[in-house]
Amino acid sequence: MSRILIIDDSSFQRGMVRRIVQESGYETIEASNGKDGLAMIDSEDIDCILLDLVMPEMTGVEVLEQLQAQHCSVPVIVVSADIQESTHDICRQLGALSIINKPVKKNELNTVLTEALGDKAEVSDVT
């Protein structure tokens, strides 16, 4: 089963995303800020990261910068309320595979997760 790391400071948003991801047959782990998220990426086996942008302590953009510097190969999907094209451009330049806007739509999230996970997505199909 693929393992998805959700990094978001909002417990409400983590709950909404967790529900969708788990219903789609994936396992989730969570971090409430960028620093804890980076620590989990180092220590845990993770197949995909769902990353918020505006967070206290360490922003999502800073997390992307760190991951790029570390040549991290785990795919990152940015999940943000920020709809600015300029922000989306920055995220893409820093290696984000996809960017989806909040509120998260189930179909949209599942589509980008399937793309991000590739072959790993097939083993996680649970109906």
Next chain:
Amino acid sequence: MLLNIEQQKQLRQLLNAGAKVAGESLKTMLDSNVSLSIPVISAASSPTDNTLGLEKALADIGMLYFSGDISGRAFLLILQDKADEMTTLLTGEAPDDAQFHETKKAMVSEVANIIVNGIIGSMSNQLQKNIDFSPPHFSSESPEVVYQQQGISAEELALLANIEFNVEEHNLEGKIIVVFDHQSFKSLMDAVDELSLEMI
């Protein structure tokens, strides 16, 4: 008024487009039709807030700062009983659940985050500006107190945009207030004027 008629019209159109984005987000979250008022723009000197009877009532409030090419603050105000109903609708939790208040704080904050980003982010895209957002802050106050705490006063003349939303199916209503800082007026109006010229 600090803006001429054409500037008011352009700013209202910008805000209206942003409000539509925010309305779509609310519609997605609540899976219900959401109606939004046309933004009312005024110079904010000691605003009073009678339209929803909010000035004395306690409201749950999510607030964000935005900064950069355009700066200010934006508030989502929902009367507390309506915020309770919205929390139950979105999470299934009941008001007597132990974690309900924490869940409501997180819900109001995140809904404010999504709505304000929709409105201001849409403006930013249209004006081709860059804006940074703070994480949302939650408070339970009367709007009057919030206005005072946030320094929206006659001394600090600001531009205030007022949008009301209504979710008839669930009898939910609330208010979105955007306060543009006096200091960012010039860049905001320059950008609005540029946009007007491009449209000619």
